[in-house]
Amino acid sequence: MKLLAPGSEIDGFVLHECLHSGGMAHIYRVGYANAQADMQRSFPMVMKIPRMTLQDGAENIVSFEVELGILPRLSGSHVPRFVAAGDLLRLPYLVMEYVPGQTLQHWLEQHPVEARDAATIARMGSVMAIAAHNIHQQNVCHLDIKPANMLLRPDGSVVLLDFGLSCHAHYPDLLAEEMRKAVGSPTWMAPEQVVGVRGDLRSDIFALGVVLYEMATGELPFGAPVTSGGLRQRLWMTPAPLRQHRPDLPEWLQEVILRCLEPEAAQRYPTAAHLALDLSNPDQVVTGERGRRLRGPGFKTHFKRWIKAAGMHYQPSPLPAQQIEQVPIVMVAIPHEDVSDATLYSLREAVARSLGIRPGARLACVSVISPASSSNASHEHSETMAHRKHRARLRQWAAGLDLSNHSASFHVLEASDVAQALIRYAEANRVGMMILGAATHGLQLQRFIDTIPIRVARDAPCTVILVKQQLPFSALGTTQATASSPIEE
Numbered sequence: 377m378k379l380l381a382p383g384s385e386i387d388g389f390v391l392h393e394c395l396h397s398g399g400m401a402h403i404y405r406v407g408y409a410n411a412q413a414d415m416q417r418s419f420p421m422v423m424k425i426p427r428m429t430l431q432d433g434a435e436n437i438v439s440f441e442v443e444l445g446i447l448p449r450l451s452g453s454h455v456p457r458f459v460a461a462g463d464l465l466r467l468p469y470l471v472m473e474y475v476p477g478q479t480l481q482h483w484l485e486q487h488p489v490e491a492r493d494a495a496t497i498a499r500m501g502s503v504m505a506i507a508a509h510n511i512h513q514q515n516v517c518h519l520d521i522k523p524a525n526m527l528l529r530p531d532g533s534v535v536l537l538d539f540g541l542s543c544h545a546h547y548p549d550l551l552a553e554e555m556r557k558a559v560g561s562p563t564w565m566a567p568e569q570v571v572g573v574r575g576d577l578r579s580d581i582f583a584l585g586v587v588l589y590e591m592a593t594g595e596l597p598f599g600a601p602v603t604s605g606g607l608r609q610r611l612w613m614t615p616a617p618l619r620q621h622r623p624d625l626p627e628w629l630q631e632v633i634l635r636c637l638e639p640e641a642a643q644r645y646p647t648a649a650h651l652a653l654d655l656s657n658p659d660q661v662v663t664g665e666r667g668r669r670l671r672g673p674g675f676k677t678h679f680k681r682w683i684k685a686a687g688m689h690y691q692p693s694p695l696p697a698q699q700i701e702q703v704p705i706v707m708v709a710i711p712h713e714d715v716s717d718a719t720l721y722s723l724r725e726a727v728a729r730s731l732g733i734r735p736g737a738r739l740a741c742v743s744v745i746s747p748a749s750s751s752n753a754s755h756e757h758s759e760t761m762a763h764r765k766h767r768a769r770l771r772q773w774a775a776g777l778d779l780s781n782h783s784a785s786f787h788v789l790e791a792s793d794v795a796q797a798l799i800r801y802a803e804a805n806r807v808g809m810m811i812l813g814a815a816t817h818g819l820q821l822q823r824f825i826d827t828i829p830i831r832v833a834r835d836a837p838c839t840v841i842l843v844k845q846q847l848p849f850s851a852l853g854t855t856q857a858t859a860s861s862p863i864e865e
Contacts, residue, residue: 704808
């Protein structure tokens with residue numbers, strides 16, 4: 377369809393200037409034709425009209441149908457709000473919220489590679505991962521994450537755009553049914569997408585890895601392939617290490633990004649929330665061979681991967697929300713004072729049981745200390761030293777756990793309101809389960825029960841397990857009686 381003139385009216389909307397004219401659609405700023413209704417609208421709007429000339433492919437209209445089916449069902453601050461849609465047979469269009477900001481593509485063009493430090497990349501990458509996690513929780517995989525489809529708000533948050541290639545687990549996948557070929561943007565497409573598997577949230581994690589790689593190095597990890605053979609190479613190839621392009625980059629950042637780009641989905645981060653947590657806590661990223669390497673694997677390694685990829689059969693993925701539930705971030709709140717050994721033992725047992733039935737789940741050990749704990753410290757025992765001391769206590773507590781199939785991190789928060797600090801941490805890091813004590817030695821029981829556990833159980837955005845000490849510590853080694861009493865809220 378040719379560009380429409382400003383002032384044109386469509387179904388009660390008046391078109392203003394064309395903001396974008398792409399290969400698949402035109403986007404116009406719009407308002408209501410009714411002046412009174414336009415004055416009362418609470419946010420600016422845009423209209424997206426797909427291109428439908430004889431030269432345009434069928435995927436344009438199919439992608440429009442996909443976005444029409446998915447966008448109205450998404451909610452939250454990481455997607456534009458849906459307003460209205462046009463009749464597919466007469467004039468297809470989508471009216472949605474206009475989100476101010478700039479795309480990540482524009483940001484990349486404005487910031488030279490050498491000016492992009494690791495802290496900035498990690499901070500931006502974390503909010504991108506949170507945006508992806510938000511739609512995954514709603515059973516949607518974006519499947520076309522790239523710099524042009526991520527909008528940076530002025531406050532630093534990210535909005536995902538263009539759901540025309542997406543997949544909703546509860547609705548028919550029109551692209552898979554009608555196109556019968558790999559669908560996506562070749563530069564950012566995950567290996568499993570290349571062979572036709574859609575609906576795995578880890579495909580979006582791969583795309584985030586490509587985006588982060590470009591942000592950090594200015595290069596594309598797999599180039600921009602134009603043939604199916606070039607596209608299939610990512611089924612077995614490992615990109616050049618980031619530090620080969622930029623030796624100044626830290627090992628932890630390379631470790632995180634190369635994990636996102638693993639050819640096998642099972643070797644990547646299990647959820648975008650796990651990725652965001654690592655990017656937010658770089659000092660706790662465990663760096664292995666991936667992070668230390670200065671050149672890519674040799675011919676022998678790639679040949680073995682090629683043989684394996686040739687016979688690989690990708691299986692349909694569980695529902696995105698179900699995948700998230702299987703590998704949650706498990707948070708345990710560890711008191712740092714006035715706590716008995718029995719309580720610490722009971723918490724450890726409850727965590728061990730929770731992790732034991734969730735391979736791949738991540739453990740976040742958290743202590744909340746009073747701001748006075750660091751502000752009253754001497755110069756030799758600064759805030760940093762206070763945090764190190766409490767973090768060492770958390771590591772010591774976790775030493776008794778089998779973490780062979782889990783990653784773990786340790787966090788010390790400063791707050792005068794313990795319950796609020798725990799809730800905020802759980803919200804910010806998309807925690808799936810929180811474990812905390814229902815009573816501790818040395819505290820007034822009434823005050824603790826009435827304030828911290830009940831407030832957390834009431835307001836936390838996740839499942840809460842309260843662990844109650846039932847036996848003295850001396851009896852724990854001589855009886856198999858229940859040591860803790862989980863209560864799920």
